[in-house]
Amino acid sequence: MDLEVNVEKQHGDFHFAAAFSLGERRCGIFGPSGSGKSTLMHILAGLLKPDRGTIRLAGQTLFDSAAGINNPPEKRRIGVVFQHSHLFPHINVQRNLLYGWQRTPPAERRISPEALIEVLGLRPLLKRGVNRLSGGERQRVALGRTVLACPKLILMDEPLTGLDEELKHQIIPYLKKVFQEFDIPLLFISHSLREMRLMTDEVLVFRQGALEGRMLTEELARSSMAAGGEGYANLLELGRPRAAGDLWAYTWGETELILTDPGENDENLFKLDARDIVLFKTHPQATSARNLLTCRVVSLFGVNNRVGVELLCGNKRLIAQIVPESVREMEIVEGCELIAVIKASSFRKLG
Protein backbone atom coordinates (compact mmCIF):
# COMPACT_ATOMS: atom_id res chain seq x y z
CA MET A 1 0.00 0.00 0.00
CA ASP A 2 3.01 2.26 0.48
CA LEU A 3 1.89 4.27 3.50
CA GLU A 4 4.33 6.51 5.32
CA VAL A 5 3.30 7.95 8.66
CA ASN A 6 5.15 10.14 11.13
CA VAL A 7 2.75 11.98 13.41
CA GLU A 8 2.34 13.27 16.94
CA LYS A 9 -0.83 14.27 18.75
CA GLN A 10 -1.49 15.49 22.26
CA HIS A 11 -5.07 14.75 23.26
CA GLY A 12 -5.73 15.88 26.83
CA ASP A 13 -3.13 13.97 28.82
CA PHE A 14 -2.90 11.23 26.19
CA HIS A 15 0.15 11.49 23.99
CA PHE A 16 0.15 9.68 20.68
CA ALA A 17 3.22 9.30 18.49
CA ALA A 18 3.85 6.94 15.60
CA ALA A 19 6.39 6.67 12.84
CA PHE A 20 6.25 3.80 10.39
CA SER A 21 5.97 2.92 6.74
CA LEU A 22 3.99 -0.01 5.41
CA GLY A 23 4.28 -2.03 2.27
CA GLU A 24 2.24 -5.13 3.05
CA ARG A 25 -1.24 -5.28 1.57
CA ARG A 26 -2.87 -6.66 4.71
CA CYS A 27 -1.57 -5.01 7.82
CA GLY A 28 -2.84 -4.91 11.38
CA ILE A 29 -2.80 -2.37 14.18
CA PHE A 30 -2.88 -4.38 17.38
CA GLY A 31 -3.09 -3.25 20.98
CA PRO A 32 -5.31 -3.12 24.06
CA SER A 33 -7.99 -0.43 24.35
CA GLY A 34 -6.48 2.94 25.11
CA SER A 35 -3.35 2.18 23.14
CA GLY A 36 -4.11 4.76 20.47
CA LYS A 37 -5.44 2.50 17.73
CA SER A 38 -8.53 4.59 17.13
CA THR A 39 -6.55 7.83 17.38
CA LEU A 40 -4.35 6.57 14.56
CA MET A 41 -7.40 5.60 12.51
CA HIS A 42 -8.94 9.07 12.92
CA ILE A 43 -5.65 10.78 12.08
CA LEU A 44 -5.18 8.72 8.91
CA ALA A 45 -8.75 9.28 7.76
CA GLY A 46 -8.43 13.03 8.28
CA LEU A 47 -11.01 13.14 11.06
CA LEU A 48 -8.45 14.23 13.65
CA LYS A 49 -5.64 16.69 12.97
CA PRO A 50 -2.22 15.72 14.31
CA ASP A 51 -0.15 18.40 16.03
CA ARG A 52 2.75 17.82 13.69
CA GLY A 53 4.16 15.32 11.23
CA THR A 54 3.52 13.92 7.78
CA ILE A 55 1.28 11.31 6.18
CA ARG A 56 1.92 10.01 2.68
CA LEU A 57 -0.09 7.42 0.81
CA ALA A 58 0.97 6.00 -2.56
CA GLY A 59 3.24 8.96 -3.27
CA GLN A 60 0.66 11.59 -2.37
CA THR A 61 1.07 13.85 0.66
CA LEU A 62 -2.13 13.82 2.72
CA PHE A 63 -0.79 15.77 5.67
CA ASP A 64 2.32 17.81 6.25
CA SER A 65 2.33 20.22 9.16
CA ALA A 66 5.49 21.98 7.99
CA ALA A 67 4.11 22.60 4.50
CA GLY A 68 0.63 23.39 5.79
CA ILE A 69 -0.98 20.51 3.90
CA ASN A 70 -4.04 18.91 5.47
CA ASN A 71 -6.28 17.17 2.95
CA PRO A 72 -9.90 16.90 4.14
CA PRO A 73 -11.29 13.36 4.57
CA GLU A 74 -13.19 13.47 1.26
CA LYS A 75 -9.96 14.18 -0.65
CA ARG A 76 -7.89 11.41 0.94
CA ARG A 77 -9.52 8.39 -0.65
CA ILE A 78 -9.10 6.39 2.53
CA GLY A 79 -12.16 4.30 3.35
CA VAL A 80 -13.21 3.57 6.91
CA VAL A 81 -15.34 0.73 8.26
CA PHE A 82 -16.30 1.80 11.76
CA GLN A 83 -16.88 -0.41 14.76
CA HIS A 84 -20.59 0.36 14.66
CA SER A 85 -21.61 0.42 11.05
CA HIS A 86 -22.97 4.03 11.12
CA LEU A 87 -25.22 3.49 8.12
CA PHE A 88 -27.32 6.47 7.07
CA PRO A 89 -30.70 5.81 8.69
CA HIS A 90 -32.79 7.91 6.27
CA ILE A 91 -31.94 6.01 3.09
CA ASN A 92 -32.26 2.34 2.14
CA VAL A 93 -29.50 -0.23 1.77
CA GLN A 94 -28.99 0.39 -1.94
CA ARG A 95 -28.60 4.14 -1.55
CA ASN A 96 -26.26 3.59 1.39
CA LEU A 97 -24.13 1.31 -0.77
CA LEU A 98 -23.98 3.79 -3.62
CA TYR A 99 -23.36 6.90 -1.49
CA GLY A 100 -19.59 6.77 -1.89
CA TRP A 101 -19.67 5.31 -5.40
CA GLN A 102 -21.68 8.26 -6.71
CA ARG A 103 -19.07 10.59 -5.23
CA THR A 104 -16.17 8.75 -6.85
CA PRO A 105 -14.91 10.24 -10.13
CA PRO A 106 -16.02 7.85 -12.93
CA ALA A 107 -12.38 7.26 -13.93
CA GLU A 108 -11.65 5.85 -10.48
CA ARG A 109 -14.64 3.52 -10.20
CA ARG A 110 -12.68 0.29 -10.35
CA ILE A 111 -15.31 -1.80 -8.61
CA SER A 112 -18.72 -2.50 -10.04
CA PRO A 113 -21.65 -2.37 -7.60
CA GLU A 114 -23.13 -5.47 -9.22
CA ALA A 115 -20.05 -7.58 -8.52
CA LEU A 116 -19.71 -6.36 -4.96
CA ILE A 117 -23.38 -6.90 -4.14
CA GLU A 118 -22.92 -10.45 -5.39
CA VAL A 119 -19.79 -11.12 -3.32
CA LEU A 120 -21.36 -9.75 -0.14
CA GLY A 121 -24.69 -11.48 -0.77
CA LEU A 122 -26.60 -8.21 -0.39
CA ARG A 123 -29.05 -8.56 -3.25
CA PRO A 124 -32.06 -9.54 -1.12
CA LEU A 125 -31.46 -6.56 1.20
CA LEU A 126 -31.17 -3.74 -1.35
CA LYS A 127 -34.62 -2.21 -0.90
CA ARG A 128 -34.67 -2.62 2.86
CA GLY A 129 -34.42 0.23 5.37
CA VAL A 130 -31.21 0.03 7.37
CA ASN A 131 -33.09 -0.16 10.66
CA ARG A 132 -34.45 -3.52 9.63
CA LEU A 133 -31.05 -5.21 9.32
CA SER A 134 -29.34 -7.56 11.76
CA GLY A 135 -25.94 -6.69 13.22
CA GLY A 136 -24.10 -8.87 10.73
CA GLU A 137 -26.05 -7.51 7.77
CA ARG A 138 -25.37 -3.95 8.87
CA GLN A 139 -21.64 -4.59 8.97
CA ARG A 140 -21.75 -6.20 5.52
CA VAL A 141 -23.54 -3.16 4.11
CA ALA A 142 -21.04 -0.84 5.82
CA LEU A 143 -18.17 -2.79 4.29
CA GLY A 144 -19.81 -2.69 0.86
CA ARG A 145 -20.42 1.04 1.14
CA THR A 146 -16.76 1.69 1.93
CA VAL A 147 -15.42 -0.65 -0.76
CA LEU A 148 -17.64 0.93 -3.43
CA ALA A 149 -16.03 4.32 -2.81
CA CYS A 150 -12.98 2.62 -4.42
CA PRO A 151 -10.51 3.86 -1.80
CA LYS A 152 -6.74 3.48 -2.04
CA LEU A 153 -6.70 2.06 1.47
CA ILE A 154 -9.37 0.73 3.80
CA LEU A 155 -9.16 1.20 7.55
CA MET A 156 -11.23 -1.21 9.59
CA ASP A 157 -11.72 -0.11 13.18
CA GLU A 158 -12.69 -3.16 15.22
CA PRO A 159 -15.33 -4.09 12.64
CA LEU A 160 -16.15 -7.37 14.35
CA THR A 161 -16.27 -6.20 17.95
CA GLY A 162 -19.85 -6.20 19.16
CA LEU A 163 -20.85 -9.13 16.97
CA ASP A 164 -21.24 -12.49 18.63
CA GLU A 165 -18.76 -15.30 17.91
CA GLU A 166 -20.93 -17.03 15.36
CA LEU A 167 -21.70 -13.88 13.39
CA LYS A 168 -18.05 -12.91 13.46
CA HIS A 169 -17.07 -16.08 11.67
CA GLN A 170 -19.88 -15.67 9.21
CA ILE A 171 -18.54 -12.24 8.24
CA ILE A 172 -14.85 -13.09 8.04
CA PRO A 173 -15.18 -15.15 4.83
CA TYR A 174 -16.95 -12.16 3.21
CA LEU A 175 -14.17 -9.87 4.36
CA LYS A 176 -11.46 -12.11 3.01
CA LYS A 177 -13.28 -12.59 -0.25
CA VAL A 178 -13.76 -8.86 -0.77
CA PHE A 179 -10.12 -8.03 -0.14
CA GLN A 180 -8.96 -10.90 -2.31
CA GLU A 181 -11.28 -10.14 -5.18
CA PHE A 182 -11.00 -6.37 -5.31
CA ASP A 183 -7.37 -6.09 -4.26
CA ILE A 184 -7.60 -3.18 -1.83
CA PRO A 185 -4.87 -2.57 0.76
CA LEU A 186 -6.18 -3.05 4.28
CA LEU A 187 -5.23 -1.66 7.65
CA PHE A 188 -7.08 -3.74 10.20
CA ILE A 189 -7.44 -2.38 13.73
CA SER A 190 -8.31 -4.83 16.48
CA HIS A 191 -7.48 -6.03 19.95
CA SER A 192 -8.39 -9.61 19.03
CA LEU A 193 -5.45 -11.81 18.15
CA ARG A 194 -7.59 -14.31 16.31
CA GLU A 195 -9.13 -11.65 14.04
CA MET A 196 -5.64 -10.35 13.39
CA ARG A 197 -4.43 -13.78 12.35
CA LEU A 198 -7.35 -14.26 10.00
CA MET A 199 -7.16 -10.84 8.38
CA THR A 200 -3.52 -9.70 8.33
CA ASP A 201 0.02 -10.80 7.50
CA GLU A 202 1.92 -8.18 9.48
CA VAL A 203 1.08 -6.19 12.61
CA LEU A 204 2.11 -3.00 14.33
CA VAL A 205 1.72 -3.34 18.08
CA PHE A 206 0.71 -0.19 19.96
CA ARG A 207 0.80 0.42 23.68
CA GLN A 208 -0.10 3.63 25.52
CA GLY A 209 -0.01 5.77 22.41
CA ALA A 210 3.32 4.55 21.13
CA LEU A 211 4.42 2.04 18.52
CA GLU A 212 5.87 -0.82 20.55
CA GLY A 213 6.85 -3.28 17.89
CA ARG A 214 6.30 -4.58 14.44
CA MET A 215 6.20 -8.24 13.48
CA LEU A 216 4.60 -10.89 11.33
CA THR A 217 1.15 -11.81 12.60
CA GLU A 218 2.31 -15.38 13.07
CA GLU A 219 5.15 -14.21 15.34
CA LEU A 220 2.68 -12.22 17.40
CA ALA A 221 0.52 -15.31 17.78
CA ARG A 222 3.50 -17.38 18.91
CA SER A 223 4.65 -14.76 21.38
CA SER A 224 1.21 -14.87 22.98
CA MET A 225 1.98 -18.43 24.10
CA ALA A 226 4.65 -17.13 26.44
CA ALA A 227 2.23 -14.60 27.90
CA GLY A 228 0.03 -17.44 29.16
CA GLY A 229 -3.71 -17.07 28.92
CA GLU A 230 -5.24 -18.81 25.97
CA GLY A 231 -2.07 -20.16 24.48
CA TYR A 232 -1.50 -20.74 20.80
CA ALA A 233 -4.35 -21.88 18.61
CA ASN A 234 -3.77 -23.55 15.25
CA LEU A 235 -6.27 -22.22 12.71
CA LEU A 236 -7.15 -24.70 10.00
CA GLU A 237 -9.14 -23.90 6.90
CA LEU A 238 -10.71 -27.12 5.67
CA GLY A 239 -12.86 -27.79 2.63
CA ARG A 240 -16.00 -29.88 2.41
CA PRO A 241 -15.73 -33.15 4.31
CA ARG A 242 -16.85 -36.62 3.34
CA ALA A 243 -18.60 -38.90 5.79
CA ALA A 244 -16.33 -41.48 7.45
CA GLY A 245 -18.58 -43.65 9.56
CA ASP A 246 -19.92 -41.47 12.39
CA LEU A 247 -17.14 -38.96 11.79
CA TRP A 248 -16.05 -36.59 9.03
CA ALA A 249 -12.91 -36.79 6.95
CA TYR A 250 -11.35 -33.57 5.65
CA THR A 251 -8.53 -33.27 3.15
CA TRP A 252 -5.64 -31.34 4.71
CA GLY A 253 -2.68 -30.89 2.42
CA GLU A 254 -1.39 -34.35 1.51
CA THR A 255 -3.16 -36.10 4.33
CA GLU A 256 -6.59 -36.42 5.84
CA LEU A 257 -7.99 -35.33 9.20
CA ILE A 258 -10.83 -37.04 11.06
CA LEU A 259 -13.14 -34.64 12.92
CA THR A 260 -16.36 -34.96 14.87
CA ASP A 261 -17.89 -31.76 13.46
CA PRO A 262 -19.39 -31.62 9.96
CA GLY A 263 -18.56 -28.50 7.94
CA GLU A 264 -21.45 -27.14 5.92
CA ASN A 265 -19.51 -24.62 3.84
CA ASP A 266 -16.97 -24.79 1.06
CA GLU A 267 -14.47 -23.41 3.51
CA ASN A 268 -14.67 -24.22 7.20
CA LEU A 269 -12.51 -22.73 9.90
CA PHE A 270 -11.40 -24.90 12.80
CA LYS A 271 -9.36 -24.09 15.86
CA LEU A 272 -6.96 -26.60 17.34
CA ASP A 273 -5.38 -25.69 20.66
CA ALA A 274 -1.62 -26.31 20.63
CA ARG A 275 -2.00 -28.02 24.02
CA ASP A 276 -4.34 -30.63 22.54
CA ILE A 277 -1.64 -32.14 20.35
CA VAL A 278 0.17 -35.06 21.99
CA LEU A 279 3.59 -35.99 20.58
CA PHE A 280 4.97 -39.54 20.37
CA LYS A 281 8.47 -40.60 19.46
CA THR A 282 7.22 -43.78 17.75
CA HIS A 283 3.88 -44.83 16.34
CA PRO A 284 1.62 -45.80 19.29
CA GLN A 285 0.23 -49.33 19.24
CA ALA A 286 -3.37 -48.48 19.96
CA THR A 287 -4.96 -45.12 20.77
CA SER A 288 -8.44 -43.70 21.10
CA ALA A 289 -7.35 -40.61 19.15
CA ARG A 290 -8.35 -40.68 15.48
CA ASN A 291 -5.55 -38.61 13.98
CA LEU A 292 -1.97 -39.86 13.92
CA LEU A 293 0.19 -37.62 11.78
CA THR A 294 3.81 -38.23 10.94
CA CYS A 295 5.65 -34.92 11.07
CA ARG A 296 9.07 -33.37 11.17
CA VAL A 297 10.15 -30.75 13.74
CA VAL A 298 10.94 -27.47 11.98
CA SER A 299 11.75 -25.36 15.01
CA LEU A 300 11.41 -25.06 18.77
CA PHE A 301 10.54 -21.81 20.51
CA GLY A 302 9.14 -20.56 23.76
CA VAL A 303 10.00 -19.30 27.16
CA ASN A 304 9.65 -20.27 30.81
CA ASN A 305 8.03 -23.65 31.16
CA ARG A 306 6.35 -23.76 27.79
CA VAL A 307 7.84 -24.91 24.52
CA GLY A 308 6.27 -24.52 21.13
CA VAL A 309 7.14 -27.21 18.61
CA GLU A 310 6.63 -26.22 15.01
CA LEU A 311 5.74 -29.33 13.01
CA LEU A 312 5.68 -29.90 9.29
CA CYS A 313 3.12 -32.52 8.25
CA GLY A 314 3.38 -32.94 4.52
CA ASN A 315 3.25 -29.31 3.38
CA LYS A 316 1.19 -28.04 6.32
CA ARG A 317 2.37 -26.58 9.61
CA LEU A 318 1.10 -27.15 13.14
CA ILE A 319 2.26 -25.83 16.47
CA ALA A 320 2.19 -28.14 19.48
CA GLN A 321 2.76 -26.88 22.99
CA ILE A 322 4.65 -29.08 25.44
CA VAL A 323 6.82 -28.60 28.54
CA PRO A 324 10.67 -28.42 28.55
CA GLU A 325 10.92 -31.72 30.42
CA SER A 326 9.25 -33.57 27.54
CA VAL A 327 11.67 -31.95 25.10
CA ARG A 328 14.63 -33.28 27.12
CA GLU A 329 13.16 -36.72 27.72
CA MET A 330 12.09 -37.28 24.11
CA GLU A 331 15.27 -35.62 22.81
CA ILE A 332 13.29 -33.44 20.45
CA VAL A 333 15.55 -31.43 18.17
CA GLU A 334 15.05 -29.65 14.88
CA GLY A 335 14.70 -32.14 12.05
CA CYS A 336 13.62 -35.17 14.08
CA GLU A 337 10.49 -37.12 13.22
CA LEU A 338 7.50 -37.35 15.56
CA ILE A 339 3.96 -38.64 15.56
CA ALA A 340 1.36 -36.00 16.42
CA VAL A 341 -1.74 -37.51 17.97
CA ILE A 342 -4.94 -35.46 17.92
CA LYS A 343 -8.41 -36.45 19.07
CA ALA A 344 -11.20 -35.98 16.54
CA SER A 345 -13.08 -33.82 19.03
CA SER A 346 -10.16 -31.46 19.67
CA PHE A 347 -10.95 -29.49 16.53
CA ARG A 348 -13.37 -26.73 17.46
CA LYS A 349 -15.44 -25.28 14.65
CA LEU A 350 -15.43 -21.48 14.51
CA GLY A 351 -18.61 -19.89 13.29
Add this chain to the structure above:
Amino acid sequence: MESFFNLTPQDTHAIWLSIKVACAATLIASPFGFAAAYLLVFSKLPAKPLIEGVINLPLVLPPVVVGYLLLLFFGQSGTLGPFLDRFDIRIIFTLSGAILASAVVGFPLMVRAIRIGMEGIDRNCLQAARTLGASWWDTLFTITLPLSGRAVLAGMTLMFARSLGEFGATIILAGNIPGVTQTIPLAIYEYTNTPGGDPMALNLCLVSIVLSFAVLLLSEAIGRSLKKR
Protein backbone atom coordinates in the same frame (compact mmCIF):
# COMPACT_ATOMS: atom_id res chain seq x y z
CA MET B 1 -65.44 32.07 5.48
CA GLU B 2 -66.74 35.62 5.81
CA SER B 3 -70.37 34.57 6.07
CA PHE B 4 -69.68 31.52 8.23
CA PHE B 5 -67.72 33.39 10.89
CA ASN B 6 -69.61 36.63 10.25
CA LEU B 7 -66.47 38.63 9.52
CA THR B 8 -66.02 42.15 8.26
CA PRO B 9 -63.69 42.83 5.32
CA GLN B 10 -61.25 44.34 7.82
CA ASP B 11 -61.25 41.07 9.76
CA THR B 12 -60.54 39.09 6.61
CA HIS B 13 -57.67 41.37 5.88
CA ALA B 14 -56.29 40.84 9.38
CA ILE B 15 -56.48 37.05 8.89
CA TRP B 16 -54.64 37.13 5.57
CA LEU B 17 -52.11 39.48 7.03
CA SER B 18 -51.55 37.14 9.97
CA ILE B 19 -50.98 34.20 7.63
CA LYS B 20 -48.67 36.27 5.45
CA VAL B 21 -46.64 37.48 8.42
CA ALA B 22 -46.39 33.99 9.95
CA CYS B 23 -45.37 32.37 6.64
CA ALA B 24 -42.80 35.03 5.83
CA ALA B 25 -41.33 35.06 9.34
CA THR B 26 -41.07 31.25 9.38
CA LEU B 27 -39.52 30.96 5.94
CA ILE B 28 -37.04 33.77 6.51
CA ALA B 29 -36.01 32.54 9.94
CA SER B 30 -35.65 28.85 8.99
CA PRO B 31 -32.19 28.95 7.36
CA PHE B 32 -30.89 31.10 10.21
CA GLY B 33 -32.51 28.84 12.77
CA PHE B 34 -30.89 25.79 11.16
CA ALA B 35 -27.50 27.52 11.05
CA ALA B 36 -27.78 28.64 14.68
CA ALA B 37 -28.76 25.14 15.84
CA TYR B 38 -25.88 23.62 13.82
CA LEU B 39 -23.46 26.08 15.41
CA LEU B 40 -24.70 25.25 18.90
CA VAL B 41 -24.64 21.49 18.37
CA PHE B 42 -21.55 20.84 16.24
CA SER B 43 -19.13 23.74 16.62
CA LYS B 44 -16.43 23.93 19.25
CA LEU B 45 -16.48 27.73 19.58
CA PRO B 46 -15.46 28.95 23.04
CA ALA B 47 -18.12 31.69 22.82
CA LYS B 48 -20.92 29.13 22.51
CA PRO B 49 -22.61 29.91 25.87
CA LEU B 50 -22.68 33.59 24.94
CA ILE B 51 -24.25 32.89 21.53
CA GLU B 52 -26.75 30.60 23.17
CA GLY B 53 -27.68 33.32 25.65
CA VAL B 54 -28.22 35.92 22.94
CA ILE B 55 -30.35 33.53 20.88
CA ASN B 56 -32.50 32.64 23.87
CA LEU B 57 -32.91 36.21 25.09
CA PRO B 58 -36.22 36.87 23.27
CA LEU B 59 -37.63 33.79 25.00
CA VAL B 60 -37.17 35.23 28.48
CA LEU B 61 -37.62 38.93 27.75
CA PRO B 62 -41.14 40.38 27.62
CA PRO B 63 -42.08 40.73 23.92
CA VAL B 64 -42.75 44.41 24.56
CA VAL B 65 -39.13 44.87 25.55
CA VAL B 66 -37.98 43.02 22.41
CA GLY B 67 -40.22 45.23 20.32
CA TYR B 68 -38.92 48.37 21.98
CA LEU B 69 -35.28 47.35 21.47
CA LEU B 70 -36.00 46.62 17.81
CA LEU B 71 -37.70 50.03 17.54
CA LEU B 72 -34.60 51.72 18.96
CA PHE B 73 -32.37 49.75 16.62
CA PHE B 74 -34.35 50.20 13.41
CA GLY B 75 -35.90 53.62 14.20
CA GLN B 76 -35.07 56.87 12.40
CA SER B 77 -32.42 57.75 14.97
CA GLY B 78 -31.46 54.10 15.63
CA THR B 79 -28.30 52.26 14.64
CA LEU B 80 -29.57 50.63 11.46
CA GLY B 81 -32.54 52.90 10.64
CA PRO B 82 -30.69 55.70 8.79
CA PHE B 83 -28.63 53.13 6.90
CA LEU B 84 -31.72 51.26 5.66
CA ASP B 85 -33.38 54.59 4.91
CA ARG B 86 -30.76 55.23 2.25
CA PHE B 87 -32.08 52.20 0.35
CA ASP B 88 -35.65 53.29 0.97
CA ILE B 89 -36.26 50.37 3.31
CA ARG B 90 -38.58 51.12 6.19
CA ILE B 91 -39.18 48.73 9.05
CA ILE B 92 -41.14 50.80 11.53
CA PHE B 93 -44.93 50.66 11.09
CA THR B 94 -44.74 48.44 8.01
CA LEU B 95 -45.46 44.83 7.13
CA SER B 96 -41.69 44.19 7.24
CA GLY B 97 -41.73 45.35 10.84
CA ALA B 98 -44.46 42.90 11.74
CA ILE B 99 -42.51 40.07 10.06
CA LEU B 100 -39.27 41.07 11.77
CA ALA B 101 -40.94 41.25 15.20
CA SER B 102 -42.47 37.79 14.73
CA ALA B 103 -39.23 36.29 13.47
CA VAL B 104 -37.17 37.61 16.36
CA VAL B 105 -39.64 36.57 19.05
CA GLY B 106 -40.14 33.07 17.58
CA PHE B 107 -36.47 32.44 16.78
CA PRO B 108 -35.40 30.85 20.10
CA LEU B 109 -38.30 28.40 19.93
CA MET B 110 -37.30 27.36 16.45
CA VAL B 111 -33.59 26.95 17.33
CA ARG B 112 -34.49 24.95 20.43
CA ALA B 113 -36.64 22.49 18.46
CA ILE B 114 -34.08 22.01 15.67
CA ARG B 115 -31.28 21.65 18.17
CA ILE B 116 -32.99 18.84 20.07
CA GLY B 117 -33.37 16.88 16.83
CA MET B 118 -29.84 17.61 15.71
CA GLU B 119 -28.36 16.41 18.97
CA GLY B 120 -29.82 12.98 18.17
CA ILE B 121 -27.77 12.67 14.97
CA ASP B 122 -24.91 10.18 15.20
CA ARG B 123 -21.80 12.29 14.57
CA ASN B 124 -20.02 9.23 13.25
CA CYS B 125 -22.55 9.14 10.41
CA LEU B 126 -21.34 12.58 9.38
CA GLN B 127 -17.73 11.43 9.61
CA ALA B 128 -18.61 8.33 7.59
CA ALA B 129 -20.06 10.55 4.87
CA ARG B 130 -16.85 12.58 4.74
CA THR B 131 -14.67 9.47 4.37
CA LEU B 132 -16.98 8.33 1.56
CA GLY B 133 -16.04 11.40 -0.43
CA ALA B 134 -18.73 13.90 0.54
CA SER B 135 -17.57 17.46 1.17
CA TRP B 136 -18.79 19.44 4.19
CA TRP B 137 -21.62 21.05 2.18
CA ASP B 138 -22.54 17.75 0.54
CA THR B 139 -22.76 16.13 3.97
CA LEU B 140 -24.87 19.03 5.24
CA PHE B 141 -27.45 18.67 2.47
CA THR B 142 -27.52 14.89 2.07
CA ILE B 143 -27.12 13.73 5.70
CA THR B 144 -27.49 16.47 8.32
CA LEU B 145 -30.48 18.24 6.80
CA PRO B 146 -32.56 15.12 6.03
CA LEU B 147 -31.78 13.69 9.45
CA SER B 148 -32.96 16.89 11.15
CA GLY B 149 -36.00 17.13 8.86
CA ARG B 150 -38.54 16.36 11.55
CA ALA B 151 -36.90 18.71 14.00
CA VAL B 152 -36.84 21.51 11.43
CA LEU B 153 -40.53 20.89 10.80
CA ALA B 154 -41.25 21.01 14.53
CA GLY B 155 -39.31 24.26 14.77
CA MET B 156 -41.17 25.77 11.84
CA THR B 157 -44.51 24.77 13.36
CA LEU B 158 -43.64 26.38 16.68
CA MET B 159 -42.43 29.47 14.91
CA PHE B 160 -45.55 29.69 12.75
CA ALA B 161 -47.86 29.28 15.72
CA ARG B 162 -45.91 31.79 17.77
CA SER B 163 -46.07 34.27 14.88
CA LEU B 164 -49.85 33.90 14.58
CA GLY B 165 -50.11 34.96 18.20
CA GLU B 166 -47.39 37.60 18.27
CA PHE B 167 -48.67 40.79 19.87
CA GLY B 168 -46.30 42.72 22.16
CA ALA B 169 -43.32 43.21 19.88
CA THR B 170 -45.51 43.73 16.81
CA ILE B 171 -47.62 46.52 18.29
CA ILE B 172 -44.51 48.42 19.34
CA LEU B 173 -42.48 47.95 16.15
CA ALA B 174 -45.20 47.81 13.50
CA GLY B 175 -48.10 49.50 15.25
CA ASN B 176 -51.76 48.61 14.85
CA ILE B 177 -52.66 49.94 11.41
CA PRO B 178 -55.73 48.25 9.87
CA GLY B 179 -54.89 46.82 6.46
CA VAL B 180 -51.15 47.30 6.93
CA THR B 181 -49.96 45.77 10.17
CA GLN B 182 -53.13 44.74 11.96
CA THR B 183 -52.91 40.97 12.46
CA ILE B 184 -55.53 38.83 14.26
CA PRO B 185 -54.30 39.46 17.83
CA LEU B 186 -54.11 43.20 17.20
CA ALA B 187 -57.60 43.21 15.70
CA ILE B 188 -58.94 41.31 18.71
CA TYR B 189 -57.25 43.83 20.99
CA GLU B 190 -58.96 46.68 19.14
CA TYR B 191 -62.39 45.00 19.34
CA THR B 192 -62.07 44.47 23.09
CA ASN B 193 -61.36 48.20 23.43
CA THR B 194 -64.48 49.09 21.41
CA PRO B 195 -67.89 49.15 23.12
CA GLY B 196 -69.99 46.24 21.79
CA GLY B 197 -67.01 44.66 20.07
CA ASP B 198 -67.07 41.44 22.07
CA PRO B 199 -68.94 39.26 19.53
CA MET B 200 -66.53 40.38 16.82
CA ALA B 201 -63.55 39.60 19.07
CA LEU B 202 -64.99 36.17 19.76
CA ASN B 203 -65.36 35.52 16.01
CA LEU B 204 -61.69 36.24 15.47
CA CYS B 205 -60.80 34.04 18.44
CA LEU B 206 -62.61 31.16 16.74
CA VAL B 207 -60.72 31.79 13.51
CA SER B 208 -57.50 31.83 15.50
CA ILE B 209 -58.31 28.48 17.09
CA VAL B 210 -59.21 26.88 13.76
CA LEU B 211 -56.05 28.22 12.14
CA SER B 212 -53.75 27.01 14.90
CA PHE B 213 -55.39 23.63 14.94
CA ALA B 214 -55.01 23.28 11.18
CA VAL B 215 -51.31 24.09 11.45
CA LEU B 216 -50.85 21.42 14.13
CA LEU B 217 -52.66 18.77 12.07
CA LEU B 218 -50.70 19.62 8.95
CA SER B 219 -47.40 19.47 10.79
CA GLU B 220 -48.32 16.10 12.32
CA ALA B 221 -49.19 14.74 8.87
CA ILE B 222 -45.93 15.91 7.31
CA GLY B 223 -44.00 14.61 10.30
CA ARG B 224 -45.55 11.19 9.88
CA SER B 225 -44.72 11.00 6.20
CA LEU B 226 -41.12 12.02 6.96
CA LYS B 227 -40.87 9.30 9.58
CA LYS B 228 -42.10 6.65 7.16
CA ARG B 229 -39.10 7.06 4.87
